[in-house]
Amino acid sequence: MLVNPNKERAAYLDNSFEADLLRQALQQEGIPALIQSNESNAYGELFQSQQGWGAVYAEPAQHEKIRALLQEIRDAAAAEAGAAERAQQDD
Numbered sequence: 001m002l003v004n005p006n007k008e009r010a011a012y013l014d015n016s017f018e019a020d021l022l023r024q025a026l027q028q029e030g031i032p033a034l035i036q037s038n039e040s041n042a043y044g045e046l047f048q049s050q051q052g053w054g055a056v057y058a059e060p061a062q063h064e065k066i067r068a069l070l071q072e073i074r075d076a077a078a079a080e081a082g083a084a085e086r087a088q089q090d091d
Helices: 017-030 048-051 061-090
Strands: 008-013 033-038 052-058
Touching: 008 017, 008 061, 017 033, 017 052, 017 061, 052 061
Parallel strands: none
Antiparallel strands: 008 052, 033 052
């Protein structure tokens, strides 16, 4: 694993879309972090099904902020999915 020794796993990520949104949020906040997928060139997505899509690594002092940003992303995605479901039921 090519993770900086000063960085520890802050959170697991569910998919590449979530990772992209988090990457953008981290850049906007100026938080240095590494997002790493569990995909292996040799085994494709085998490890993703067992270990999740990937993880975000950062210095421990940044973990709380990263988790809060990730929760905001997940809450927004859940709200959007709920709104789409309600709209579909109204049709």
